[in-house]
Amino acid sequence: MDIASTDIAAKGALGIGLGVAGLVVVALLIGAFALGSRARRRQPAPPRPEEQPRLPPGGPVGEVRENREPDEVPRGDHRITPHEMPGHGNSPSRPGTATGRRRWDDGGSGSFGGGGQG
Template sequence: MRTASLDIAAAQGTHVWPFAGIGLVVVALLIGAFFLGARIRRREPAPPRPEEQPRLPDSGPVGDVLENREPDEMPRDGDRLTPHRLNAHGSRTSADQTRPRWDEGGSGSFGSGGPGGH
């Protein structure tokens, strides 16, 4: 009886080897990927040194520009507008640079409780 249980245990233990083989293949692939990544990393340029970093201009930080802009006109002659004919911004500085204001007596938003601009 004792040898029969050993035979059964030995027969069941042989199913571990395919999984161990697959595990070894996965480990080998991971090690290979690590070395390949290190090789690719060596070919990349080095990170910039402190003296190569961008510097603040002598005049100080650049401030925000507040301006009213209006959209560029679309051609109405039926000609197709191709990408190389587009303006980089899609808008231009407006001729009227006065800021729009709320109507006097207007509430400014819906439901704010004011009388509104009637």
Template sequence: MNQALNSEWMDLAAGRGGLAAGVIAAGVVVVAVLIGAFFLGSRVRRRESPPPTPEEQPRMPEGGPVREVSEHREPSEMPRSDTRLTPHELPNHGNAPTRTGPATERPRWDEGSSGSFGSGGPGGG
């Protein structure tokens, strides 16, 4: 009986030993792939052009940073026609600039005036 119990433990230990050897082999393969990827990446990096020097960096224009221009434009008039016009038949279809319109103040939100949810508070406009 003791001999049979010992044999079962040996078979069980041998099975776990095979599993442990497989896990170790998989770990070695993963480490080898990571090392190979590191060396391949360093070879690719050596072939790339070097980063730009400070003299090669872009410079700010002499007049300072470029700002956004906000202006009002006059709309182009839509021609009256009894037939349907195609886009290439329309005048100024993106090629000719429109004229600058009169400068008007855009409406702004005033504190205490109505908003999208009602009067904006007691006594508001």
């Protein structure tokens, strides 16, 4: 066997290998499409127009803005967990007496890099 014949055989094997790899990729894509369409068929159909939600008789509900009084953090000897904090299902916060929105003082932005005297 000479070098030319081994070179031709190597190129042929490479071509066959690339062809087989391409066929495997195509088969995987077809399989993924088949699985996706089968899963799509199992999903419920989209709601019909008569099943869509409707506006309430009084029209759309407006937005309510109000200030709430903050709850104090309980002080004690042991560390408390978030579910032990007040206001999580056991005692709701109270409406506040302030009518306007709270604003930051001049010179203090309340965030890093937001201005101020530096």
